[in-house]
């Protein structure tokens with residue numbers, strides 16, 4: 001039983017050492033070069049993300065600026081989609097339709113996700129984000145007219161006779177009912193969250209308003225008793241922001257303390273910001 005030689009040795013046996021020497025190389029070197037080249041230049045094919053499209057292009061050839069092994073593998077006119085539920089390459093045939101329906105992923109309450117299309121279409125919220133891509137693909141095919149939209153029960157004219165109801169039809173109705181209930185619960189939760197946020201801000205602002213009014217009252221009591229609020233520039237500034245000078249008084253104070261127009265404008269601005277908090281109409285006591 002003779003020992004089987006390796007494929008490498010058998011390949012070398014086929015090559016003329018003389019020819020190789022004449023060309024300034026060795027058989028080993030030539031084979032190694034051939035292997036390296038076939039690995040480096042091996043095509044790396046990318047598909048079009050449009051469902052059912054079979055076009056592909058050679059990414060390696062594209063990146064190396066090399067001619068692809070087949071003309072149909074050219075990357076000319078291909079686009080890349082880098083975000084949303086369906087990213088990847090788009091062939092020139094499908095760039096237009098995919099651009100019109102470019103999807104993005106949006107997260108909604110309850111740890112769920114939705115695909116939102118550039119055309120305005122939205123998927124139903126899904127718990128598993130992996131479902132968004134096929135849903136968007138279905139939408140894309142419907143938009144392209146490659147699929148016929150299903151007639152939903154609600155769109156059918158007249159009522160379906162009871163004896164024509166199949167189990168599947170009933171299940172679909174129950175599914176719709178369940179979805180509706182879920183959506184309703186979600187809407188209510190969102191409304192409650194918004195109300196809580198609004199209520200919190202209202203209370204906080206109310207508290208700030210009361211605190212500032214307390215300071216205002218304290219300052220007003222001090223008028224005449226202990227302090228002329230125009231005499232000192234710091235006092236005049238505080239009064240201007242917290243209570244507000246009328247136009248004439250502000251002009252006089254600005255002249256007296258050397259305030260430029262920017263400072264005057266700033267004092268007016270700060271006063272205007274505080275006004276809605278401190279000058280709120282009193283809430284009716286219940």
Ligand SMILES: [Zn+2]
Pocket residue numbers: 048049050053054055090091092093094
């Ligand atoms: Zn395509």
Ligand SMILES: [Zn+2]
Pocket residue numbers: 100101102117118119120121139143
């Ligand atoms: Zn769309």
